[in-house]
Amino acid sequence: MSRHRFAVFALISIALASSLWFLLDVITAYSYLKNTYAFGVPNFDSRFEVLHKSMPPRSVLGYVSDNPANNAQSQAEFYLTQYALAPAIIKASTEEHFVVANFHTNTPNAAMLKAKHLMLVQDFGNDVFIYRNTTR
Amino acid sequence: MILLYLALVWLIGCGLLRWLFPRPLGWSLQNGLLLFLAAGAGIGIASTLYFLTLAFVGPKILVLAAVEGIALVAALALGILARKRGTLLEWAPGPPTPWYFTAALGVALASAVIMFIFCTLTKPHGEWDAWAIWNMRARFLFRGGEFWRDAFSNQLDWSHPDYPLLIPGIIALCWTFARGESTLAPAAVAFLFTFGVVGVLVSTLGILRGKTQAFIAGTLLLGGVSLIVHGANQYADVPVSYFVVATLGLLCLQDRNPEDPRFSILAGLMAGFAAWTKNEGELFLVAVIAARAWAISRYGNPAALKRQLLRLAAGFAAPLAVITFFKLRFAPANDLLARRPQQIFTHLADIARWITVLEEYIREPFRFGYYLVPIVLVLGLYWYLLRFKVEQQDRPAIATILVTLGLTLAGEFMIYVALPGDASWQVTTSFERLLLQLWPSALLAFFMAANTPQLFREKVKPTKKAAKSATRAT
Numbered sequence: 001m002s003r004h005r006f007a008v009f010a011l012i013s014i015a016l017a018s019s020l021w022f023l024l025d026v027i028t029a030y031s032y033l034k035n036t037y038a039f040g041v042p043n044f045d046s047r048f049e050v051l052h053k054s055m056p057p058r059s060v061l062g063y064v065s066d067n068p069a070n071n072a073q074s075q076a077e078f079y080l081t082q083y084a085l086a087p088a089i090i091k092a093s094t095e096e097h098f099v100v101a102n103f104h105t106n107t108p109n110a111a112m113l114k115a116k117h118l119m120l121v122q123d124f125g126n127d128v129f130i131y132r133n134t135t136r
Numbered sequence: 137m138i139l140l141y142l143a144l145v146w147l148i149g150c151g152l153l154r155w156l157f158p159r160p161l162g163w164s165l166q167n168g169l170l171l172f173l174a175a176g177a178g179i180g181i182a183s184t185l186y187f188l189t190l191a192f193v194g195p196k197i198l199v200l201a202a203v204e205g206i207a208l209v210a211a212l213a214l215g216i217l218a219r220k221r222g223t224l225l226e227w228a229p230g231p232p233t234p235w236y237f238t239a240a241l242g243v244a245l246a247s248a249v250i251m252f253i254f255c256t257l258t259k260p261h262g263e264w265d266a267w268a269i270w271n272m273r274a275r276f277l278f279r280g281g282e283f284w285r286d287a288f289s290n291q292l293d294w295s296h297p298d299y300p301l302l303i304p305g306i307i308a309l310c311w312t313f314a315r316g317e318s319t320l321a322p323a324a325v326a327f328l329f330t331f332g333v334v335g336v337l338v339s340t341l342g343i344l345r346g347k348t349q350a351f352i353a354g355t356l357l358l359g360g361v362s363l364i365v366h367g368a369n370q371y372a373d374v375p376v377s378y379f380v381v382a383t384l385g386l387l388c389l390q391d392r393n394p395e396d397p398r399f400s401i402l403a404g405l406m407a408g409f410a411a412w413t414k415n416e417g418e419l420f421l422v423a424v425i426a427a428r429a430w431a432i433s434r435y436g437n438p439a440a441l442k443r444q445l446l447r448l449a450a451g452f453a454a455p456l457a458v459i460t461f462f463k464l465r466f467a468p469a470n471d472l473l474a475r476r477p478q479q480i481f482t483h484l485a486d487i488a489r490w491i492t493v494l495e496e497y498i499r500e501p502f503r504f505g506y507y508l509v510p511i512v513l514v515l516g517l518y519w520y521l522l523r524f525k526v527e528q529q530d531r532p533a534i535a536t537i538l539v540t541l542g543l544t545l546a547g548e549f550m551i552y553v554a555l556p557g558d559a560s561w562q563v564t565t566s567f568e569r570l571l572l573q574l575w576p577s578a579l580l581a582f583f584m585a586a587n588t589p590q591l592f593r594e595k596v597k598p599t600k601k602a603a604k605s606a607t608r609a610t
Contacts, residue, residue: 004589007521008352012240014514015359018507019247022361023254030254041261058283060291076264079294083261083272087280089291 041080047126048084051100054124059088062096062133064116066103077102094118097136101129137314138321142328144208145306149178151211156398157225158218165342166225172335173386173402175328176378180409181207183305184458186312191465195281197312204309223396225389230346230588237351244358245334251361252330255368260319262326262370269295270372271322273304278311288466298467300459302413303372322370329375330367334358336378337576340385341583344392344530348591353583360505362572372414373569379410380420381576384540387428388533388584394440397447404451412455415470416573419547420540421452427539436532471556480554489559493552496563497545504571515582524585537581541574 063081067074081102082090090100094116101108101118106127113120118131153170161167185203193199261267272295276287287304288297303325310321334357342350357363367374383406390399407424410417428448432441468474483489502510526534548570552563 003521005591007518008589008591011352011514011518012237012355014507014509014511015356016240016243016247017359018361018505019244019251019359019364021508022365022506023247023251026251026254026258026365030258033258040259041267045261057279057281058286079264079268082292082295083267083275086272086275087283087286089286089289091291 041083044077044080044084047128048081048124050126051124051128051130052085052088055085055088057087059098060096061085061088061090061130062094062099063090063092064094064099064101064113064118064131066105066108066112094131094133095136097133099131099133101131103127103129138310138318139324141310141313142321142324144204145178145182145309146175146328147178148181148204148208148211149174149176151208151213151215152177152181153402154215155211155218156222156402158222159224165227165339168335169225169339169343172332172339173382173406175332176375176382176406176409177402179306179325179328180302180405180412180455181211182309183302184412184455186305186309187301187458187462190277190284191461195284195312200309200312222398223393225343227342228344228346230348231590231592233347233351234591237348237355240355241338241351241358244355248331248334248358248364251364252327252368255365256323256326259369260323262322262368263366265372266322266370269299270303270370271307273297273299273301274307274311274322275317277301277304277308278317285466288468290468293468293471296415296471298463298470299372299415300412300417300462300467302409303375323368326367326370326374329378330364333363333367333374333378333381333576336382336385337580340381340388341580344388344584346588348588349583349586352589353579356511357576357579360507360511360575362505362568363575366569366572371569373416373572375413376410376417376420376573377576379406379413379417380573381580382406383410383420383424384533384537384577385580387424387536388530388580390444391436391529391533394437397443400444400447401451404448404453405455406451407448408452408455408459411452411459416544416548416570418459419551420544420573421456423543423547424448424536424540426543427536430539431532431535434532435535475556479556483554483556483559484550486553489553492559493549493563496560496567497549500567500571504568504575519582519586522587522589525587526585530584534581534584537577537584541578541581544574545570 063078065074065077067077078090078092081100085100098121099118104127106123108129113131117134119134121130121132123129150171153174157166157170159166159170182204185207186200189196189200189203261271273287277284280286290297303322306325307321311317314321334354337357338350338354341353363374363377383403386399386403386406390396390403393399407421411421425445425448429441429445432438432444501512505511507514552559552567555562
C-alpha cells in the first residue's frame with residue numbers, strides 16, 4: 001500500500017510541479033513581450049496592411065530585403081511577408097515585374113536597387129515599398 | 137460570432153454521436169465522452185463539406201451556408217430522433233477515489249487553461265508552422281475568392297501545400313461566415329483540440345479502468361507542457377494527437393462491447409479525420425488497420441476480424457475519399473514522393489542518417505513534455521511499484537495501441553532517413569511533436585495495463601470464530 005501511495009504521489013507531484021513551474025515562465029514571457037518591441041506576426045501584418053489592401057486578389061510579386069542573405073531572420077521575414085500578403089504569391093527573387101521590398105529603413109540602399117534594376121513605384125510606409133523591375 | 141459558428145459545428149458532431157450512442161440528456165460519463173468526441177467529429181465533417189463545396193461550386197457563401205446548414209439540421213434530427221437504447225457507458229467500478237485526485241486534476245486543468253491563454257495572448261497567430269502552413273492556407277482559402285486554388289501553388293512548396301485541409305478548412309469556414317478574419321478562430325479550434333485530448337483520455341479510461349486511473353492519467357497529461365504549449369501555438373500535431381487517441385480509445389471500447397459495431401465505425405471516422413489533418417495521419421491510418429488486424433488475429437476472435445475491419449473501413453471511407461480527391465486533383469506532389477527513387481536510395485544507404493535519427497529517438501523521450509524529471513523514468517518507477525496486470529478482454533485493445541504506435545514510429549523513422557535535406561535538422565525540429573501525436577495514446581495503454589493503486593487498507597470483517605475468541609479473552 002505504501003509503495004502504491006509513493007508511486008501515485010510522486011507522479012502527481014511531478015506533473016503538477018512541472019505545470020506550475022512552466023506556467024510562471026509563460027506568464028513572465030508574456031509580461032516581458034507585452035512591454036517590449038515584439039518581432040512577430042502582428043507586427044508584419046500591420047506593416048503590410050496598406051499594401052495588402054491595395055492589391056488585386058491574384059498577384060505574383062518578387063521580393064527584396066536588406067537582410068543578409070541565407071540567414072534565419074531573413075528567411076523568417078520572407079515567410080512572414082508571404083503570410084501577410086496572402087493570397088498574393090511572393091517569390092524569393094527580384095525577377096518579377098513588381099517586387100515587394102521589406103526594408104528596415106526608409107532610405108534603402110540606392111546602389112543595391114540600381115544593381116537589381118529596381119525602380120520605385122510606391123512607398124507604403126513602415127519601410128514597405130513596391131518596385132518595378134525595369135528589365136521585366 | 138466565430139464562437140457561435142464553432143458551437144454550431146460542434147452541434148453537428150453532437151447530433152451524429154448522440155444518434156450513434158443515444159443516452160438521456162444530463163450529466164453522465166457517456167455524455168461527457170460524446171461531447172469531447174463531438175468536437176473533432178463536427179470539425180472534421182464541417183471542414184470536408186467546406187472543401188467539397190469550394191471544389192464543386194466555388195466560394196459561394198449561400199451554397200456553403202446551405203450545405204453546412206443541411207448537415208447541422210440532419211445531424212440534430214438524427215440526434216433527437218435517436219432510439220433511446222444502445223450501449224451504456226459508465227465509470228468502471230473500483231475503490232473510492234480520494235478527493236485529492238479530483239483536486240490535483242482540477243489544479244492541473246486550471247494551470248493548463250491559464251497557460252494556454254497566456255501563450256495565445258503572446259502569439260495570437262501561433263508559432264511558425266501555424267502561420268507558415270495552416271493559417272496561411274486558411275488565408276488563401278478565405279481571401280483568395282475564385283483563386284482559392286492558389287493555396288496549393290508550387291511556388292509555396294516551403295509551406296507543404298500538399299497537407300490536407302481539416303485545420304485551414306475549419307478556420308476559413310469560420311472566417312467566411314463571420315465575414316472577417318480573427319485570430320479567435322484558430323485559437324478556439326486549438327483550445328477545443330488541446331482540451332479535447334484530455335477529455336477523451338480521461339473519459340475513456342474512466343469507462344475502462346475507473347475514476348482513479350482516469351484522474352491520474354489526466355493529471356499527468358495536463359502536467360506535460362508540450363501538449364498545452366504546442367496546442368496554444370496552434371500546431372496541427374495536437375489535433376492529430378486528439379484523433380489518434382480518439383480512434384484507439386474507441387477501439388478499446390469496442391473490445392469491451394463486442395456486440396456493438398458502432399465503436400469501430402466511429403473509430404474509423406476518427407482515423408480518417410487524422411489523415412485529413414496532416415500527412416502523418418495517413419501513416420497512422422495504415423498503422424492502425426495493420427495493428428488491428430494483427431491484434432484481433434493474435435489475441436481476439438479471428439472470426440470477427442473481417443467484420444471489424446469492414447466497420448473500420450465504413451468509418452474512414454468518406455474522409456479517405458475526400459483526401460484522395462484532394463491529393464489527386466489539387467495538392468502538388470509531396471516533397472518526399474517528388475524525389476527520384478535514386479535520391480531516396482542514396483539517403484537510405486547513408487548510415488550516418490540512420491545514426492542521427494536513432495540518437496534523437498533515444499534522447500527525446502528523456503526530454504519530452506518538459507516535466508521536471510524525465511517522464512520515462514517516472515513512468516518506469518511507477519510501473520516498478522505498481523506493475524501491470526492486463527485482463528484477457530483488454531489484450532486486443534492494448535496490442536492494437538502498442539503495435540499502432542510502434543508502426544507509426546518505425547514509419548516516421550524511415551521517412552526521416554529518406555527525407556531530402558538535413559536529417560539532423562528534420563528530426564530535432566519535429567520529433568518532439570511526433571511523440572506528442574502518440575503520447576496520449578501511450579498513456580491510455582499504460583494506465584489500461586497498470587494496476588489500480590491500492591491507497592487504503594482493506595477493512596477485514598471479523599469472522600464469527602474470531603469474534604467469539606475475542607469475547608472469551610475479555
